[in-house]
């Protein structure tokens with residue numbers, strides 16, 4: 068049979084298309100990652116071009132300057148960071164797993180990377196009332212999208228007070244050429260639902276699942292898992308305003324240190340994506356660049372310290388109070404609105420709900 072060059076072209080094209088489909092159907096996750104090209108970037112609703120509208124440069128909305136209730140007293144928190152303290156507990160979080168630890172108020176605790184780079188997904192609750200928990204979005208507004216020393220991790224409404232204040236950060240102020248910064252409030256935990264949505268696979272290896280299992284013994288459930296602080300994770304927004312992640316730069320000497328402003332339940336997940344140098348959707352996205360995602364996974368640690376001279380060091384420290392909002396959201400009822408508020412907030416605190 069004679070075939071001309073056009074027929075040959077279409078024949079080769081068909082073979083290529085069929086081969087490509089055949090190879091990629093079981094590895095959608097891998098395919099999706101390899102498709103990260105200009106086509107994918109251009110699918111963003113956002114444009115990389117900037118337009119001049121002659122508006123003045125905007126100021127930060129909530130800048131926590133000295134004297135502001137948002138501002139952590141640097142003298143006090145430097146003193147806490149430098150004060151002699153005794154290691155009272157040490158916890159190891161195995162690779163690709165999660166742990167939950169009770170941390171008393173006025174403790175200092177460090178999240179560590181004892182064997183090198185590893186991303187940590189962090190959740191925090193008020194130990195006595197888990198309805199009060201870390202609020203990543205408000206923290207992002209009050210401080211910055213990435214956090215470091217002297218920033219605080221704030222709780223949700225109707226509480227709005229610091230759960231912790233960051234006292235030391237060995238990776239602080241890292242800002243790379245792509246705009247990547249470390250310790251991120253932009254993203255959230257990896258979870259099996261988005262993985263299934265994208266890869267079609269049922270995969271149990273996720274921070275959401277690690278955190279869920281870790282908190283069950285403390286009487287909490289999947290519904291208590293919330294948006295995380297991604298500790299040791301480098302992220303940013305590209306020119307199309309799209310979220311990106313880079314490989315974790317932590318070494319076995321690095322740590323992220325926090326002062327507990329309240330009695331806390333703290334849960335961490337050693338992300339099954341490891342140091343994020345080889346991540347992908349679905350476990351079959353292994354070997355993205357010649358090595359497996361599991362080979363990039365390492366443990367995390369939590370070291371808990373008690374200040375040796377707590378009373379003296381914390382002379383100027385006050386336990387944070389819930390915001391004293393006296394209104395009732397504009398609701399008018401037959402009963403005194405102030406009393407109703409007291410029941411709804413203080414009652415919740417007392418009754419541990």
Ligand SMILES: [Zn+2]
Pocket residue numbers: 188256257273274275337338339340
């Ligand atoms: Zn994760």
